Amino acid sequence: MILSGNEIRQQLGRNVVIEPFDDSRLNPNSYNLSLHDELLVYEEVVLDMRKSNRVERITIPEDGLVLTPNQLYLGRTVERTETHNLVPMIEGRSSIGRLGLFVHVTAGFGDVGFCGYWTLEMFAVQPVKIYPGVPICQIFFHQIHGAITEYSSEKYQHNRDIQPSLLYREFASDGEASQQLQLEFERDAAGRAAALAAPRVAR
Numbered sequence: 001m002i003l004s005g006n007e008i009r010q011q012l013g014r015n016v017v018i019e020p021f022d023d024s025r026l027n028p029n030s031y032n033l034s035l036h037d038e039l040l041v042y043e044e045v046v047l048d049m050r051k052s053n054r055v056e057r058i059t060i061p062e063d064g065l066v067l068t069p070n071q072l073y074l075g076r077t078v079e080r081t082e083t084h085n086l087v088p089m090i091e092g093r094s095s096i097g098r099l100g101l102f103v104h105v106t107a108g109f110g111d112v113g114f115c116g117y118w119t120l121e122m123f124a125v126q127p128v129k130i131y132p133g134v135p136i137c138q139i140f141f142h143q144i145h146g147a148i149t150e151y152s153s154e155k156y157q158h159n160r161d162i163q164p165s166l167l168y169r170e171f172a173s174d175g176e177a178s179q180q181l182q183l184e185f186e187r188d189a190a191g192r193a194a195a196l197a198a199p200r201v202a203r
Contacts, residue, residue: 003086003141004029016141017082017115030138032093033077033118035060037132040074040162050171055164060132067101067124075120076162078133082115084150087142090118096136100125103137113150116159 005026008016018031025032043054055074058065067073081088088110092103105121120137130136151157155166 001143002029003143005031008141011086011141015084015086017080018139019080020078025135027138030091030140032135033079033081033090033137033139035120035130035132035134035136036076036078036117036162038075038162039065039122040164041071042164047165049165049167051168052166053164060130062132064129064131066127066129067122068127069124071124072105073122073124074162074164075122075136077118077120077137080115080117081139083110083141084113085144085148087112087144088114088139089142090137090139092137093135099128101128101130111151111153112144112148113152115157117161119156119159119163 003011005028008031009023009026012018012021025034037060039058039060040055041058043056047053058073090104090108090110092101096103102123102125103120105123107119107121110118118137118139155169156163
């Protein structure tokens, strides 16, 4: 069963922690979480599951940022949540989905005992402008049956920032140097082009 909005309020400070909490964001059976003002984008041409992929940090200005299609943006919620004896899940708000913005890429399922900020895997079907602080997704809670073993991952538990994939930690270290290629971003493309055009000094 899914907790009603009234039951979510009743569970605050017990099995549910939402910080900060705003009663106006409480829905009939969920709570709206808002978007932090920073994003991460991967800097690699090919993402490698076995490696720590490099990322670029982007700040969302107050007047908004346009997300482009075919680019994954990692964001996070402003709110920190903590859930015990319940299973937390997040979904995009219908108003966000109707703009063609996916809020999570198959990763909306949480674990009982999770404590931290929610990393959002955002993908736009067409260009869409986003703003910091916008209510971006909703969290809801399922009851759970049976003996509980709380989530205690060393990868994502008690996180304090946006977290790119840490799947590489599950692979044995092979000591190989990274051969990945970085994507060229607009702000450093000019400098890179100038460096390539500069005459080389004979050595």
